[in-house]
Amino acid sequence: MYASTEAVKQCETLLHTMMEDLHAKRIWPNVQSIIAGMLKRRIELADVYDEVHAALASTPRALYVFWDAFVHAADGWNPTKNRAARQAREELVGINSRISELADQMAALLDRRDDLHNRSGFSSGTHYHILDIVHEASEHNYQYESYVKDDLERLQYQFDLKYWPALSDVVQAIGTDAERAGVTADDSATAAATESRKSGLSDFVKAFLARVDDNKVRKCGVIPNSFALSDSALASLVNCGLALEFNELVDTDFIKRFRQRQRQAMKA
Incomplete structure (x- = not known):
């Protein structure tokens, strides 16, 4: 009986159209x-279709935007990708720390080399002007060679070395920048999905709800501000979007606990 409802028909037609469009463009194979x-799990999603359709079908494009947000969240924030995102964040923190350490060492070596050039009676023919470094690094950059290099060379000849930073100072600035860097998420879904200490299915729920929130009217989207999914609908979406096995399925109690933790976090 579910297959005959208008809600199921419209939602499945929309999903079919999305899939065919992606296939035609040869993009987002995971989506x-x-x-x-999802189209194979109609029975599990029928009530979700009814709920979402009743809330959004009267608003132009809202139904499409909702399902688009969901399938891309399921692709981008499944457990495997979320663990990879957390690892990438930790790696970025470590890389910035390492850059800072190495910059200190390299700046000291550059200063020592300058000292030896000036006092030892020997030289090594290495670059000493920052723009010499820029020119060499950009020699295969057509845009630089065509539009920038001549102007910089005129400045280089116009102002002698005292007007330019020493190579060691440039390296030190790179290190200081890395030392001061704070690693932050580029969007609300990434921030939401990686905020907890441990990864889990709740990360996907957070990312998906953040994407929905980003598309609400108050943020210049089309989904009504009052829109909210029931616990049962959200549980079904988690199960179907992540293609969970029988022993992995979540239920309404999982969603209730999730929402309770979110309320407590907001009060803290």
């Missing part, structure tokens, strides 16, 4: 697979 999997 295509997610949609194909």
